[in-house]
Amino acid sequence: MLKIGDFARLSQVPVKTLRYYDDLGLITAAHVDSFTGYRYYSVEQLPRLYRLLALKDLGFSLEQIARILNEGITHEQLRGMLMFKRAEAEVRLKEEQDRMARIEARLRNIELEDNVPDYDVALKTIQPILVAACRIRIPANDMVPALLGRAFTETYDHIRAHGGKELEPCMALWHTTADTYTDEDAEAVVPISRGLPESDRVKVYELAGGTFASAVHHGDFAEFTQLHPALLRWIEANSYRIAGPSREVYVQHDTREPQNSVTEVQYPVEKG
């Protein structure tokens, strides 16, 4: 019979841990002095303890180990649990690899450019919403504000003319890529609460949801175009694929105080 300290030295498991396992009923002391409360272990309990450690090493929780050790598990069940654990380990492995890739990307990013406007990209899932939208062609880049503004006005007018109600926030969809500066294909989109009749210019449909890579800019409106390259780099670095038109969400926009405007750019992405 060994005192807990001896058993701890023998097994290389801390005393605290042995007591914890005893409390959980994993490795119950072979004998407990009913007067002093001292735990006494037998060397014959070593195999069980090592089995516990081996299972812990494989990634099982103490609760699962308790079931395996106490309710003598069959061979086939153990195989099933191991395969499940393998799947879990694969997921964690992939997570770690992705994290590594993100860190690497960030480090490369820092080394490439000394100035770090460095927008932070988040992955988010967005629900589908009902919208009214007006799609337009913009021949030259300097006409974007005027033409897009007119498209929004047109859409808002249409909504009100049919007794609809617009929701916040409005957004622009870009069907041409960010490096297109002539003949751009854009869409002024306004979320609405319920269905409306369409017109020749203003369409009503459900804007698809899904997974989006998103980044937010706060401050002068003109600068936020840097968001697009930042997002594209992130998508590239994290091996996603662009799965549709990008969105510029005008979370807060006040033409009189442009330094307070907040814009979110979203790219729909798929793994791959």
Added chain:
Amino acid sequence: MLKIGDFARLSQVPVKTLRYYDDLGLITAAHVDSFTGYRYYSVEQLPRLYRLLALKDLGFSLEQIARILNEGITHEQLRGMLMFKRAEAEVRLKEEQDRMARIEARLRNIELEDNVPDYDVALKTIQPILVAACRIRIPANDMVPALLGRAFTETYDHIRAHGGKELEPCMALWHTTADTYTDEDAEAVVPISRGLPESDRVKVYELAGGTFASAVHHGDFAEFTQLHPALLRWIEANSYRIAGPSREVYVQHDTREPQNSVTEVQYPVEKG
């Protein structure tokens, strides 16, 4: 100004989490109504929140993020922290890979042999100890008990003859591999508390410590030889290398009750 629920919907971060970040001073609500206690957020706080999420994704703890966000960190410092994080991620990555390998090995083990005596192998570090030891040659396998027994007797006699004191437990070192059955090279080793003179047959030295793969057998002494192949398979499967003679530690050994004997087999190993 947004109520916490609106800000939560906008950012896709749960309300509970936002409150938690507020408590920690990570994302303090832009305004708190001093009467109702309601938190009001501004959309301009979105970039900070996304920066937080990005840093969390990279593996930083909230405490570290607090330092990065609040005490505006320099470019160079961030680079250092990222490289540190990369090192940490590499370690975790390797751990996961090792765990995967262990699970795979275990699964293969199960498929190979239907009977699962299945000893559980643990990695432990062992401290160097002072020993008295008698090394012998054993011509044939069936002479092991007799010759090894005589070597132990010789060693114990030597210790007592010089007024020394033996410690528990004694062990045998095997300088020939486990699949050697003729002309085996073994050593009866007894730990002692302090130095002794040597003799022609009994040597006194410090037995090296290090990392050992260890497994324990409880029960009939004859069966425990299965431990060796089990350990060798484990060492192979986990890509370790044997770094010296194996040890059989007689943790508990009673010739009158062999079913109660407990034996631990240890192989010194190195990574690689």
Added chain:
DNA sequence: CTTGACTCTCCCGCTGCGGGAGACCGTAGA
């Protein structure tokens, strides 16, 4: 008999929240 090393049982703390209780608060419909 005394010391010093062990051992016992609480209880708190860690991380990053989630769940729930009980009490306000705010707004839209009858």
Added chain:
DNA sequence: TCTACGGTCTCCCGCAGCGGGAGAGTCAAG
């Protein structure tokens, strides 16, 4: 104007697997 109902507030507990420490009792050697 009253009344729902949903949003928000502040606690407090729980999680997994122990580690640290307090305060009290035990054991073995000198």
